[in-house]
Amino acid sequence: MDSVFSYKPDGVRDFLPELASVKREVEEILYGVFKQWGFEEVITPTFEYLETFLMGYNFNSAEKIFKFLDRKGRVLALRPDMTTPIARVVANYYKKINTPLRLCYFSNVFRFEESRGGRQFESYQAGAELIGVSGLEWDAEMISLAVESLKRLGIKDFKVSVGHTGFLKGVLDRLKDEKIKDQIHECFLNKDFVELKKILDSSVLNEDIKKLVMNLTRSSGNLDNLEAYEGFDEYKIIAEAAAQLKEIKQLLTIYGVEEYTAFDPSLIRALDYYTGIIFEIYSPVIGFPLCGGGRYDNLIEKFNGSYPATGFAFNIEGILEILGGQKVISSKSERFYLICYDDVSREEAIKKAVKLRQNGYMTEMFKSKNVQSGIEYGKEKGFNKVIIFNNINEEVINLNKG
Amino acid sequence: MxxxxxxxxxxxxxxxxxxxxxxxxxxxxxxxxxxxxxxxxxxxxxxxxxxxxxxxxxxxxxxxxxxxxxxxxxxxxxxxxxxxxxxxxxxxxHCRLVVAGPKHIKEYPTNLKIATKFPRITENYFLESGRQVEVIKLNGSVELAPMLNLADKIVDIVSTGVTLEKNNLTEHEQIAEIxxxxxxxxxxxxxxxxxxxxxxxxxxxxxxxxx
Known part of the structure; x- marks a missing residue:
């Protein structure tokens, strides 16, 4: 009898060896790049107090968190992201940072998605966080690190949209009417430009502000427009954001990654979390961003530390989809010896395997009296050589073509 | 290309x-x-x-x-x-999303039953106005529900209002213009x-x- 319990639940997935090995490779390459840029790995618990995560989130996302109770009845939650735990770790263990702290992680995160259809509850992220320094060169370092990581993975067709929280903040700041302010903010969070236009059309806001708001609905941005706001006190936040983008553009040019980046005023990420430069990376192959990040100077404060910070996270499944299950580095995972043996030759065979492994060769055991089946298995799995034990005679068959 | x-x-x-x-x-x-x-x-x-x-x-x-x-x-x-x-x-x-109910009924029970193709919209709409209702999801011909006592009211799309009229229903509230x-x-x-x-x-x- 088939029972649902003999299958996995909805919203989580199995990685079979083929995909798991590509995932491992991707993470190893990313780890290599992160290390090269001075980032060190941290591992945090899979679950923490729900309240810890809520400190980093707005109320809306609380619904998306998987929760359970500990034995004292306190609410625990599976981590919905890694930035909040890292902020907590920094506040807990690094009481004084004199130099920039570079941390990275590779981990699964859990989010409940209501309208699913293919979207997973458990997903995998690789990310990096640069803590303790503010200044645009550090934002530029993070964007460049993300670009470099993708290039190292052999992904070339992608675009980095760079934005700034100051545009939306600056616009909202100019609105005196709290109700309209909330409505407009909500339209941007919901990406509802139809409702936004309706609100503007029926409002008494001046044309300048309306123009500014509509400017945030187009992704192909022009910085020159925004410089016009320089020098006006009421547009200070916007002018500052524009100036920062201009400066980071120069820094990205020095890093040699400007060809991948574009200024995008329509880029909006949650305002109660991000505080400056923000960015997302897109590939034409997948319908979701494959990376997102930005500056979050107020998060660590919530855990009684006080450090500026910036970081990003790659969506590992997105990267796997772009790579299409392709091996990134083919030579590394090559097979080597298959030892085909039977009961009579067991001792000799095991000793041989021990020796080969000590010498650094990948060696796999295959027990069968049928020599042919061993050769076939070896071919199918891509082994280079099959060692056949016949009684105590040892024969090496070379499976390499040519 | x-x-x-x-x-x-x-x-x-x-x-x-x-x-x-x-x-x-x-x-x-x-x-x-x-x-x-x-x-x-x-x-x-x-x-x-x-x-x-x-x-x-x-x-x-x-x-x-x-x-x-x-x-x-x-x-x-x-x-x-x-x-x-x-x-x-x-x-x-153009059409409208409305709450409708039988014409001649004046008083409805406090715990309303609402039949609809739009369970999420219905639930949110009533919740926002502080009313708790029981939502019954149907896949079509929602107008049938009040007549067969499956529900007290319906939430549905109305364009001309003819369908409501023909089924002795009348519009009570407008949820949204569509x-x-x-x-x-x-x-x-x-x-x-x-x-x-x-x-x-x-x-x-x-x-x-x-x-």
Whole structure:
């Protein structure tokens, strides 16, 4: 009898060896790049107090968190992201940072998605966080690190949209009417430009502000427009954001990654979390961003530390989809010896395997009296050589073509 | 070769109006016809690809990037709440989402039963106004529910009101005005910005002309 319990639940997935090995490779390459840029790995618990995560989130996302109770009845939650735990770790263990702290992680995160259809509850992220320094060169370092990581993975067709929280903040700041302010903010969070236009059309806001708001609905941005706001006190936040983008553009040019980046005023990420430069990376192959990040100077404060910070996270499944299950580095995972043996030759065979492994060769055991089946298995799995034990005679068959 | 802009069109009620609008916006979509049973139409001259899908599925196609853009009723967007950009009010497919009930009944029970094709919208709407209701999800002919005592009221789309009238129902509350919307995928919105901006500009100049 088939029972649902003999299958996995909805919203989580199995990685079979083929995909798991590509995932491992991707993470190893990313780890290599992160290390090269001075980032060190941290591992945090899979679950923490729900309240810890809520400190980093707005109320809306609380619904998306998987929760359970500990034995004292306190609410625990599976981590919905890694930035909040890292902020907590920094506040807990690094009481004084004199130099920039570079941390990275590779981990699964859990989010409940209501309208699913293919979207997973458990997903995998690789990310990096640069803590303790503010200044645009550090934002530029993070964007460049993300670009470099993708290039190292052999992904070339992608675009980095760079934005700034100051545009939306600056616009909202100019609105005196709290109700309209909330409505407009909500339209941007919901990406509802139809409702936004309706609100503007029926409002008494001046044309300048309306123009500014509509400017945030187009992704192909022009910085020159925004410089016009320089020098006006009421547009200070916007002018500052524009100036920062201009400066980071120069820094990205020095890093040699400007060809991948574009200024995008329509880029909006949650305002109660991000505080400056923000960015997302897109590939034409997948319908979701494959990376997102930005500056979050107020998060660590919530855990009684006080450090500026910036970081990003790659969506590992997105990267796997772009790579299409392709091996990134083919030579590394090559097979080597298959030892085909039977009961009579067991001792000799095991000793041989021990020796080969000590010498650094990948060696796999295959027990069968049928020599042919061993050769076939070896071919199918891509082994280079099959060692056949016949009684105590040892024969090496070379499976390499040519 | 330039990349195609892929657009999902809804089968049924608003397809004809959508095509008319696209034609006026200069999109050469004369070949597209629901009756032909063909589902995908490539317009090489305009660098566009159209496909026909069930209206309910269109937000899904767009969210996943299987389509860059889509045309779909606001009712479906509200019900599905997908992560897509709502770019333009197409000004077609006008109708209203309303709460309706039997004409002659004056008093309703406090714990209302509401039959609807839109359970999420219904629940949110009543919750926002501080009323708790029991939502009964149906897939069509919702007007039947009050007559057969399955529900006290219904939440449904009304365009002329004839259906309500014929079934002895009357409108009690309006939840929202509905029109068809142009929606866009988050990634396409950025990677295909010039093509999308161009189409939006052409469409909005026509819609502005008092369609």
């Amino acid at each position: 330039m990349e195609l802009l892929t657009i999902a069109l809804p089968k049924g009620r608003i397809l004809k109006e959508s095509l008319d609008l696209l034609k006026k916006a200069g999109v050469d979509c004369y070949k597209i016809d629901e009756k032909s049973r063909k589902l995908i139409f490539v317009l090489e001259k305009s660098n566009m690809k159209f496909f026909l899908a069930k209206p309910l599925d269109i937000p899904t196609y767009v969210e996943y990037g299987a389509a860059d853009l889509g045309i779909v009723g606001k009712d479906i967007l509200m019900e599905e709440s997908r992560d897509v950009y709502e770019l333009l009010d197409m000004g077609i497919g 029109t068809a919307r142009l929606i866009g995928n988050k990634v396409s919105f950025r990677l295909k910005a010039p093509m999308i901006d161009n189409l939006i500009n052409n469409l909005s100049s026509i819609i502005g002309r008092g369609e």
